[in-house]
Amino acid sequence: MKRNFYSYTVFLFSLLFLAGCETPEPFENNDNNQLSDIWLTIPGQKDARFNGTYSANGETITFEIPHFFPAESDNQVDLKNLVLRANIPVDARISPALGNPMDLTEPIKIDIASGTGAVKSYWVEVKKVADLSVKTVSIEVDGQEINGFERNGELIFYVVPGVDVSNATLNIGISRHSTSSLPSGSKIDLTNPVPVTITGVDGTTKTYTLMAVPPQKLNYGIGITRKLFIKIGSEIGGFGAHTETSMSVSGDHLIIGTNTTPSRYRILNRFTGALVGDMTMPSASFRSFSMVSDEEGHIIGSSYTPKNSNFLIYKWDNAMDQTPELLITYKNESNAATDGALGRRLSVYGNLNTNAVIMATESRNPVILKWVVTGGQLVSQTPEKITYGDPIGAWPFVSDAQPISASPNTDFFLNYASEIALVSGTTGRRISAIPNTPALVGVFHMPIDYFEFNNAKYIGIAEYLTSTLDQARIAVFDVTDPANINGASAATKVFTSDQVSGTANPNGTADIEVMVSPDGEKAWAYLLLTNGGIIGYELTNYDPN
Template identity: 40%
Template sequence: MKRLSLFFIVTALAGLMLNSCKKAEKVVRNTKNDLSDIYGTIEGMGSSRLFEPIFSANRDTIYFEMPYYYPVNSDNAVDLTKIIIRSTVPSDAMVTPALGVVQDVSKPFKLNITSGSGDVRSFVVVSKKVGDVSITKAKVQYQTGASTQEIEAVIKGDDVLFYILPGTDLSAATLNLEINSHSTSSIASGSTINLSKNLPLTITGVDGRKKTYTLKAAEPVKLDYGVGINRRLWSKTAAELGFTANNEPSLAVSGDYLVTVVRTNPAVYRVFNRHTGAYIKNMPLPFSALAMQIVNDADGNLIGTTYAAKNGNFIVYKWTDVDATPVKLIEWTNNNPAGITGDGGVGRRLNIYGSVNSDAVIMSTGGQSSVIYKWRIVNGVLVKNTPDVITYKSVTGGSTTFMGYQADAQPVSTDANTDYFINYQFEIALVNGVSNERSIGFANESAVFGLFHFATDYIVFNKAKYLAIQKFVKTTSYNNAILGLYDVTESSKISLSAADPRYRTFNIYNSEEFLGATVNSNGTGDVCFGLSPDKERLQVYMLLTNGGILAHEFTKYAP
C-alpha cells in the first residue's frame, strides 16, 4: 500500500515539473482606445441618459450642455459638482479619471483612455448649464363661424409653422405656447396675434440666452391620395354630455349635428353640436319603443330604427336633418326567417353604405347568430320590405355558429351582392358578397384590434377606403377604448401583422385611450364618419358607452 502511494506522489511531482518547464503564452494586449459612448446623469437616476454629448469638429473636446433644472420644469437645480459621467470603452482599456461616480465637472478636465497596449487618447470635457430656449408646443385658436378651431404648429428649426387650409382667417388668432417654466417669451401665451404676416418670437432662457423663432402661416400641399394633417377637434366625458349608465350605444352625423340614441323604452334621440359637443335639444320621435341604433348615409340623412325581438316590429325611419319630419322607410315583422335558435333580435347594430336618396344597402345582424339581414334601395326606392337573409359562413372563435349580440356587417358598395366587412368579438374580416365567406381577415393580434372590437364604419375619402374601428383594450370591462383608422384600399394589407414594416400604412391612426367612468357591461359604443361641406375634411367620432365622445379630423393636406 505504501509503495502504491509513493508511486502516485512521484508521478504527480513529475507532472508538475514538466508543466513548469512549458513556456508561458504571450498575452496580446488590445490596442484600441476608442470612446464609443459617453453621457451624463445625476445621482438616483441609475443609467438614465439625461445629458448627451456634443463633440467638437476634430472630436478632441466633449461638451455637455446641461439644463439649469432637472426635471426641466421643476425647481430642482442641477449641481455641476455632483454629476455622473458614464462611458463605454474597449475591453482592456483604462479611463482616467475614473467615471461612473459622482464628480465635479464645473471646470474643464482631461479624460484619458489608455489602451491595453499603452496607447493614450485624450479628450477635454467641458460642462456648462444653459437656459432652455425651446418651444415644446405652439397652438393658435381662431373662430370659424360660431365654433373655435385650433391648429398645432410644426416646429422646424427656427420656424414655427401653422399649416392652415386655404381661406382661413388668422388675423385675430390666439397664440398658446408651452415653454420651459423658467424661460420667457417676447409674445405672452394667450396673446392675440395677426398671422396674416410672419411674426418674430424670442424665447429667453434663465441664463439670458436667447433664440428667435418665426411664426408663419403656411399653406399645406394637397394630397392626391388619402389623409394628411389631422387634429383633435374635441372630447367630452359622459358626465359632460349628460350620459346615463349603459344607455348610450350609438351616434350619427347630420349637417352640423351629432345625434345619440338613449336606449330607454321609449328611446330618446339627443342632438349635439358636432363641432363643439354642446347639447342642443332632443328630437321628437315617431315611435314610442325601445331603440338602440342610428346611422347617417352619404348625404347626411339620419336612419333610425326600433329594436325588434323575435316577432317584434322592426321599423326604420329617415330624417333629412335634425328638424325634418321623419319618413317611414321599412316596416318588417321579425318573424325569424332563418330559424335562429338564440336571441334573434334585430336592431342592436345597423350599418349603411350609399344614400337613401339614390342607392343604398342597409344591413343589420340577428342576435346570437351568423345571420345578416339586408335591404336595398335603388333610385331612392326600397326594393322590398322583406330583407334578404344572408348567412356568414366563416364564423370563427369561441363559437362556430353565432357572432354574439353586437356584430357589425358593413357594406362597401351599393351592388346587389356587395362585399362587406364583418366585425364581432373574434374577428374583423372582408367578406365576399356572393359566397358570404371570408376573403381576408385582420391579423388575430391584440396590437391590431385590441382585446375586443365591435363598432365599424366605412367611407371612401380622397381615393382611399377607410374603416373606422372601436377597439377595447386592457380589460374586459369594455371601458378602455381606442379609435383606430385603417386604410383598406389594398385588400392585401388587411391581414398585416403589427410587426410588419408596412403596418403603419394600414393602421394609419390610433387615438389615445378613452376611458369610461364605470364598467361598460354591454360592451357597446359606436363610430361614425362626417364630412365638411366642401368635403375637404373628414371627421371621425367615437362614442364610448359610459365614457363620452371623442372627435378627430383628417384633411387632404400635408405639410
C-alpha cells in the same frame, strides 16, 4: 566546428560594416506653413470645443463662444482663460506656443514658420455671443397643440384651413439667459404674421416671424389629425346605465341615441360637442338601439325587435326633420334557436335619396338582412337574407355588417367578437379577415364603419382596451388592398385616438361614425362609449411633415 563558427562571424560583421557605411537620404525641409486645423477649448470643460470661421482672405479666424457654458448654467466663460490648439505641418513651428490657458480678450497674431523658414501669419479673435435661438415653439388652438419649426427666420406652424388661429396660445422655448417679447402663455392672432423678438444677455436681439400656413396635401391617405373634443356623459345631458348605444352625423350635428322607451335622439354640435336639443321621435313606444346616417347625412333609426314582431326603420332627412318617414316594416321571422332579435346594429352605405344598401344583423344568429334602395325607392320591404358561411365560435348578441358600396350585391365587412372579415355579398363567405389579436384590434372591437378618403379605403372600429369594456378608442385601418387584410399589421393601422373611459358594459355597445367632407379633404370620426362619453377627431389629407 570552431572554423565554421569563425567564418560565419566574419561574414556577419562584414555585412554590418557594409550596411553601416551606407549614406542616408538627405531630409528636405517643407515650405508648407498652412494651418490644417485650429480649435478653442475651455479648461475643465471636456465637451467645450469650438471651431473657428476663416475670413474671405483666410488670414483672420473668428471664434464665437457662448456667454455661459454649459449653455443653461450660470458659469460665465472667461476670455482670459481659454486654450487654443492647432495642427501644423510636421517640420513647421508656431509662435506663440499653444495648448496652455491664455488671454484672448484681444485679437492675437499667430505665426507659422515652415521648415524652409517661410512665415504665414493669422489673426485670431474670440467673440462672446448671446443665445438668440428658438429651441422649441408651438401654439395651442382649441386644446390642440401644433408644433412649429424655424425656416430662415420664420417660425412656421402648419395649420389646416378652417382652424381658428385668432386667439392662439404661444409656447416658446429659448435660453434661460434670454428674453422673448412674447413669453410663453401669450395670446396671439395668427391670421396675419406676428413678430417676436429675442433679446440676449448682452442686449443683442433677433426678430423672428410667427406664421400659420397651410401644409402640403398628400396624394394618398390620412395626414394631419386633431382632436375636436372629448365629453363625458354628464357634460351633454347625462348618460344612463347602458342606455347610450348609437350615433349618427348629419350636417353640423352629431346625434346620440338611447335605447330607452321612448328612445331619445340627442343633438350635439359635432365640432364642439355642445348640446343643441332633441330630434323628433316617431312615437312614444319607439325603442331604438341603433341609428346611423348615410353619406349625405340622411338618418335612419331602427326599432329593437324580438322574433315575430314588426321591425321598423324610420328615416329623417336631417337632425331637424320634424316628420320622420316610416321606410321599412318587416316582420322578424328569424329561425334562431335563441334570441334572433333585430335592431341591435344597423348600417347603411350610399345616399338614401338615390342609391343605398341597408344592413341589419340578427342577435346570436349569423344572419344578415339586406335592403336595397334604387333611385330613391326601396326595392322591397322584404330583405334578402345572407347567412354567413364561415363563422368562428359562438355568435354574440351584437354584430355589425357594413356594406362597402351601394351596389345591390355589395361586399361587406362583418364585425363580431371573433373576427373582422371582408365577406362576399354574393356567396356570404369570407374573402379575408384581419388577425383577431388584442394588440391589433383590442380585446373587443364593436362596431365598424367604412369610408373612402383621399384615394384610400378604410374601416374604423371601436377598439376596447380592457376586458371590462370600459375603455375604448377609435382605430382606423387601411383596407385599400384586400390582399393586405389577411396580413394586417401595425402598418395598416394608420390612426388611433385618445381613449374614452367609463364604467363596465358587458355587451360593448359603443358606436363609431365617420363622415367625409364634400370636397374630400377632411373626414370627421366620432366614438361613443356606452356608460362613458364621446370623442371627436378631424382627419385631413394635409402632410404632417
